[in-house]
Amino acid sequence: MKNCDQFSEMFEAYALGALDLGERAAFEAHLATGCKNCAKAVEEERWLVSQLAYLAPDAAPSDMLKGRLMQTVRAESQAAKRNIPSRLAISYWMWAGVAALFLATIYSAWNAQRLQREIERANQIAGAILQRRHELEIQLEVAKREAAILIDPASVKIALASPDPQSPRLEAKWHPELGIVLTGQKIPAPSGNRVLQLWLIPRAPGGKPIPSLTLRPDAEGKFVLLVSNPPELMADTKALAITEEPAGGSPAPTTAPRWVGGVS
Numbered sequence: 001m002k003n004c005d006q007f008s009e010m011f012e013a014y015a016l017g018a019l020d021l022g023e024r025a026a027f028e029a030h031l032a033t034g035c036k037n038c039a040k041a042v043e044e045e046r047w048l049v050s051q052l053a054y055l056a057p058d059a060a061p062s063d064m065l066k067g068r069l070m071q072t073v074r075a076e077s078q079a080a081k082r083n084i085p086s087r088l089a090i091s092y093w094m095w096a097g098v099a100a101l102f103l104a105t106i107y108s109a110w111n112a113q114r115l116q117r118e119i120e121r122a123n124q125i126a127g128a129i130l131q132r133r134h135e136l137e138i139q140l141e142v143a144k145r146e147a148a149i150l151i152d153p154a155s156v157k158i159a160l161a162s163p164d165p166q167s168p169r170l171e172a173k174w175h176p177e178l179g180i181v182l183t184g185q186k187i188p189a190p191s192g193n194r195v196l197q198l199w200l201i202p203r204a205p206g207g208k209p210i211p212s213l214t215l216r217p218d219a220e221g222k223f224v225l226l227v228s229n230p231p232e233l234m235a236d237t238k239a240l241a242i243t244e245e246p247a248g249g250s251p252a253p254t255t256a257p258r259w260v261g262g263v264s
């Protein structure tokens with residue numbers, strides 16, 4: 001019985017598995033001797049422990065059991081602390097995964113933006129090509145019309161002379177349907193932004209000069225001007241005249257004509 005007394009406070013802890021290895025070995029050695037008193041107590045404790053789950057609010061473990069449970073909890077938390085590096089490692093992997101996802105998201109967004117920029121750039125290039133093609137088509141149409149006017153026997157040749165004998169002559173060809181082509185060579189460019197403007201002088205008495213297109217010779221003094229739709233019929237036009245005017249041209253001549261040529 002004295003032996004049993006030494007174990008009397010261990011029944012609960014034993015049933016809970018909270019005894020340390022030495023105490024557990026000693027108690028199990030005692031149970032192995034066939035002590036029915038302790039075996040019965042352990043059996044009752046195990047039943048009680050099995051009921052603890054249901055009785056939890058009312059179950060008040062002894063101070064000793066509390067102490068042993070606390071020891072067990074501390075031992076487990078110590079073991080848990082020793083496991084922290086591996087848990088941290090898992091955390092690092094998790095964060096690495098989150099970071100990778102984040103970077104993938106940023107990359108996707110960046111890639112989408114880059115793609116968008118490339119599409120916009122391709123559209124700009126395509127637009128520029130179409131624009132250039134349109135300009136070339138217009139230039140081709142102008143060149144074809146100019147050529148047609150210059151070679152067609154129906155065109156009327158008009159020589160424009162200058163009051164200044166040093167100034168080169170200009171030449172115009174007027175086709176009744178296709179319009180006027182005016183050409184010049186070695187013509188000094190007007191100063192600044194000023195331009196040369198073509199005028200149609202009506203046959204009708206007192207008719208005012210009718211404004212037409214403006215031009216500037218190129219660096220070599222050459223120009224070819226196409227007037228597709230002259231503002232007056234050839235039959236109603238007495239002469240062609242050219243004056244120097246401000247940029248954009250004028251509604252009425254502001255200077256004396258530099259070239260004049262009669263339409264025969």
Ligand SMILES: [Zn+2]
Pocket residue numbers: 003004007030035036037038039
């Ligand atoms: Zn005993």
